Amino acid sequence: MKEPTIKDVAAAADVSVTTVSRYLHQQFQKNEPRHPRSDSTGHQSVKLSSKVAAQQLRGVKTKLIGVIIADISDQYMALLFKGIYDQMVTAGYQVLVMNSNNDQELERQEIHQLLSKQIDGLIIQPSAADFAAYQMVVDNHVPFVTIDRPIANQPTSVPHVASNNYDSAVQFAELIFNQHGYDNILTIKEFQAQTSGQDERHAGYQAVAAQLNHPYRLLTVQYESNTWLAETIRDHLQHATGKTMIIGLTGRLMYRLIETLSPQQYQYGVDFGLAGYDVDDWERFIQHGITMLHHYPHQIGSTAAQTLLALLTHPQQPQPARLLIPIDRQDRPSY
Numbered sequence: 001m002k003e004p005t006i007k008d009v010a011a012a013a014d015v016s017v018t019t020v021s022r023y024l025h026q027q028f029q030k031n032e033p034r035h036p037r038s039d040s041t042g043h044q045s046v047k048l049s050s051k052v053a054a055q056q057l058r059g060v061k062t063k064l065i066g067v068i069i070a071d072i073s074d075q076y077m078a079l080l081f082k083g084i085y086d087q088m089v090t091a092g093y094q095v096l097v098m099n100s101n102n103d104q105e106l107e108r109q110e111i112h113q114l115l116s117k118q119i120d121g122l123i124i125q126p127s128a129a130d131f132a133a134y135q136m137v138v139d140n141h142v143p144f145v146t147i148d149r150p151i152a153n154q155p156t157s158v159p160h161v162a163s164n165n166y167d168s169a170v171q172f173a174e175l176i177f178n179q180h181g182y183d184n185i186l187t188i189k190e191f192q193a194q195t196s197g198q199d200e201r202h203a204g205y206q207a208v209a210a211q212l213n214h215p216y217r218l219l220t221v222q223y224e225s226n227t228w229l230a231e232t233i234r235d236h237l238q239h240a241t242g243k244t245m246i247i248g249l250t251g252r253l254m255y256r257l258i259e260t261l262s263p264q265q266y267q268y269g270v271d272f273g274l275a276g277y278d279v280d281d282w283e284r285f286i287q288h289g290i291t292m293l294h295h296y297p298h299q300i301g302s303t304a305a306q307t308l309l310a311l312l313t314h315p316q317q318p319q320p321a322r323l324l325i326p327i328d329r330q331d332r333p334s335y
Contacts, residue, residue, distance in 0.1 A: 061120050062117070062118050062119065062120055063092060063093050063094060063120065064093065064094050064095075064096060064117060064118070064119045064120060065084075065088050065093045065094070065095050065096070065119060065120060065121050065122070065123070065308070066096050066098070066114035066115075066117070066119040066121070066122040066123070067081060067084055067085075067095055067096065067097045067098070067122070067123045067124075068097075068098045068099075068100050068107060068110055068111070068114075068122070068123075068124045068125065069081050069097060069098070069099055069100070069125050070099075070100050070101070070102050070125045070126075070127055070149075070192065070193060071099065071100075071101060071102055071192070072097070072099045074252070075251065075279060075280075076250070076251060076279055076295075076297050077125065077148075077297070079279060079297035079298045079301070080125060080147060080148060080297040080298070080300055080301040081097060081301060082298055082301060083297065083298040083299060083300060083301025083302035083303075083304070083305065084123055084301040084302070084304060084305045085097075085301075086302065086305075087301075087302050087305030087306055087309070088305050088309075091305075091309055093120070096114060096117065096119065098110040098113070098114065100125075100127050102127050102192050102193040103127060104127050104128045104133065104193075104194070107124075107126075107127045107128070107133075108133065111124075111134070111136060111137060112136075115136070115137070115140050115142065119142060120142075120143075120312055121142060121143045121144060121145075121308045121311065121312055122137055122142055122143075122144035122145075122308075123144065123145050123146075123147060123301075123304050123305065123308055124137075124144060124145075124146050124147070125146075125147050125148050125149060126146055126149050126151050126193075126195055127149075127193040127194065127195070128151065128193075128194060128195065129151060129152060129194040129195045130151060130152045130153055131151050131152065131153040131154045131155070131158075132153070133151075134146075134151075134158075138155075138157075138158070143308060143311040143312055143315070144158060144308070145158070145159045145160070145161060145304045145307050145308045145311070146158065146159075146160045146161075147160070147161050147162065147300055147301065147304045148161075148162050148163075148197055148297070148300060149162070149193070149195045149196055149197055150162065150195060150197070150199070150200060151195055156318075156321035157318070157321075158321075159304075159307045159311075159319045159320060159321060159322070159323065160321065160322050160323070161300050161303045161304040161307060161322075161323045161324075161325070162197060162200075162300060162322075162323075162324060162325070163197060163295040163296070163300065163324065163325050163326075163327050164324040164325065164326055164327055165197050165198075165200035165201045165204065165327070166200045166201070166203055166204040167204065167324075168201075168204070168293060168326070168327040168329070169200070169201045169202075169203070169204025169205050169208075170204040170205075170207065170208055172204075172205075172275075172293065172329060173185065173204060173205045173207075173208035173209065174208055176245050176273070176335070177208065177209075177212050177214055178212075180245075180273070180335055181243065182214075182242070182243045182244070182245040182273055182335070183214060183215070183240070183241055183242025183243050183244070184209075184214055184215035184216065184217070184240050184241065184242060184243075184244050184245070185205050185209055185214070185215075185216050185217070185244075185245045185247065186217050186219060186233070186236055186240075186244055186245070186246050186247070187201070187202055187205055187216075187217070187218050187219070187246075187247045187248075187249055188218075188219045188220075188221060188229075188246065188247070188248050188249060188253055188257065189202060189218060189219070189220045189221070189249045189250075189253075190220075190221060190222070190249065190250045190252060190253050191220050191221065191222040198249040198250060201249050201277070202218050202249065205247065206218070215240065215241065217236065219232060219233075219236075221253070221256075226256060226259055226260050229256065229257075229260050230260045230261070233246065233260065233261065237271075237272060243272070243273065244272045244273065245272070245273035245274075245275070245335060246261075246272055246273065246274050246275075247274075247275050247276060248275075248276035248277065249276070249277055250276075250277055250278075251276070251277060251278035251279055251280075253276065254276040254277075254278055254283060254290075257274070257276065258283075258286060258290075261274070263286055263287045267287070268286075268287055268290060268333075268334040268335070269288075269333050269334050269335055273291075273334065273335030274290055274291070274334045274335065275290065275291040275292065275293065275334060275335055276290065276291075276292060276293070277292070277293045277294075277295060277327075278292055278293075278294065278295075279294065279295065279296070279297060281294070281330065284330075284332065287333075287334070288332060288333045288334070289332030289333065289334065290332055290334040291329065291330065291331050291332045291334050291335055292329070292330045292332075293327050293328070293329050293330075294327065294328045294329070294330065295325070295327050296325055299325050300325050303323055303325065304323075307319050307320075307323065
């Protein structure tokens with residue numbers, strides 16, 4: 001496909017060649033300190049098609065919002081999207097949703113597809129661990145917001161909305177050690193992508209354990225069987241010193257832990273402590289109830305949508321760099 005010329009852009013935008021030239025000169029000045037970025041197809045990510053450039057020159061809005069969710073089959077992530085969708089439809093926008101399947105390459109392709117549709121804004125639940133994977137969105141001057149998962153080197157001009165994972169983990173860890181007398185913590189993480197909100201929770205528990213000089217272990221699972229999980233946990237319990245607190249870092253992990261650590265075989269709060277994270281509260285029906293830390297993906301999605309709408313409505317007004325939604329803890333006799 002032939003690269004668009006200045007005349008092509010001017011014709012599409014119905015403006016003069018001089019106007020296009022002045023616009024491009026301003027863009028080059030903005031990007032001057034930075035070396036041109038290239039994606040894997042060899043095209044510079046800052047290049048716009050004539051249609052996109054023309055749209056920007058005219059100030060045309062498509063009323064289309066792009067959303068990329070990491071795994072739409074997951075209950076938590078489906079609620080993230082529901083929160084976004086409810087806000088955007090109410091505001092008169094159409095929502096184009098894509099599912100990255102926690103795949104960075106697929107996510108990159110989806111970003112290109114959404115940008116080619118001239119979306120007005122973008123909300124991403126990232127699969128990559130560094131902001132470099134999303135620089136193309138900034139280079140194309142599309143307002144966007146990241147949700148749920150932290151990424152390194154994210155500029156403050158791009159808002160991030162998530163649960164207060166780290167602080168809530170610190171508070172719970174202090175309670176576990178200082179008031180409930182536990183000697184060590186075993187956290188169990190479900191590997192999903194190169195970045196996850198679970199990492200912030202892990203960091204909070206690890207920091208308190210190190211500060212108080214208590215043993216701490218992170219166990220990461222992905223494709224391992226429940227038999228392997230049960231044997232690994234039993235081995236930890238046999239060799240650990242003192243009382244062990246087991247914490248599942250996602251709702252899906254809690255299903256596996258209940259199946260693996262059967263309530264017919266163990267008494268939670270006596271043989272070991274048990275707690276976890278989830279979006280609902282079915283765990284209250286197990287034995288005398290399991291302590292749960294509730295996070296609110298619908299509220300995260302809704303807040304992200306409101307933040308993006310503010311960026312679209314008031315582009316010159318900066319938005320908060322980080323918006324953290326509180327995690328609530330429901331204490332029960334499982335620890």
